[in-house]
Amino acid sequence: MTNQLDAVHLEINDSIAVVTLDHQPLNVLNATVLEQLDQAIDALQETEVRAVVLRSASAKAFAAGADISQFPELTKMGGIELLEKGKRIFDKLTEGKAPVICAVHGLALGAGLELALACDIRIADHSAKFGLPETGLGILPGYGGTQRLSRLVGPGKAKELVLSGVWLNGQEAYEAKLVERLVPEGQAFETAYALAEQIAGKGPLAVAFAKEAIDEGLDLPLSEAQFLETRMFAKLVGTEDMDEGVQAFIEKRKPNFTGK
Template identity: 55%
Template structure:
């Protein structure tokens, strides 16, 4: 099992479930240094062939991530502003495009860049006290880490515009009602629930999970007919895997399958 403890990021990899913890108390703000460390942690995890799921969380009880480092905004130019958000997009895209599921365990305030980071994950779990929102327009800017894009695809343009135009924060209940998060858990239990979900994922075929994730993520922007063709292609490919044969055999023998990812 590999471990990495940097100044602002702690992570473990090498097993089937990788973990990344953002550690920049008290509010886990996304500074440039933190983003650089997050990039390294995610890159290391992606290189581990054994990784089947990843959990992303934050330290403390106040915040998962309470946004980006506002102190850097006042000196930004058109060019440096674009460079800033493009760096974040590149790192968040690595998370979004991972071949395995990424689970975000939100344990406190999830604002601005923090919510955009959560949006890059596949499954979002929030504790009861979590507040989330995109307050950037109150600073005269807009969500720049793909918030305008991912939020819209997740909850629809109307609710996305409401959140972004007004900067309102949603409670965990409100976020769940609009489909922004998948589950609400008692305070202190987001990571525990994330592990439960990750362990459920480990029981399934890893190649099937990767194909299903690609079919969903890529198909959502396609016309329905094209998305269905993509789905059929993946289904055909899976029919020739050892995992499919093992899954069918285990079902017939009424036992748990042993998937090898082949």
């Protein structure tokens, strides 16, 4: 299945979806790109994909930020509407059942970095550069950047990056735990797709519930998060996927999960 949009392409091969940003040359996240990304995410929700890879077709950037040309005419109410639209789209990406793996090369700045932060797993190559330069424009990251970044790298590192606007290269981002894997230049997508294949081979219900338990548990006290984990485990007991997974293990064969 392939769906071609002007700036965002969606391709589905078996149980893996690839979403490609293709607004040349830098994938600036203007209104058109965000709308098409929103459409692609909606299309994904109508499928049974088990993993998603988000990548860029640009040679220079994953995504170089928001469309700054719209800012001079922005009103307070317009600013709120702009941010809420972006947050809704990014949240929808985050909350999908299928995990999203982001393959980053080149620039991932401002809203582009915030889009990467909305993914479940980030893989970057050595050409990647990450930054939130908004304070240099007299504003702050508004697509979830201050919140998702602090949860990922800790409040101190988040403040260092947001308040100063400093950029990190791929190695620095990996050391700061901003990305989960650092790979040689040109290998981010290949590595992300291989990981997606690994995930797609696991029980889809188990993957979805585990992702939900991790995401929701972060905002709960440990005791409540532990109970959430127990409830998620209980939902899997007796499913066809559990029976298949256990039987395949006993028979030393590859399981055939159906998501039931």
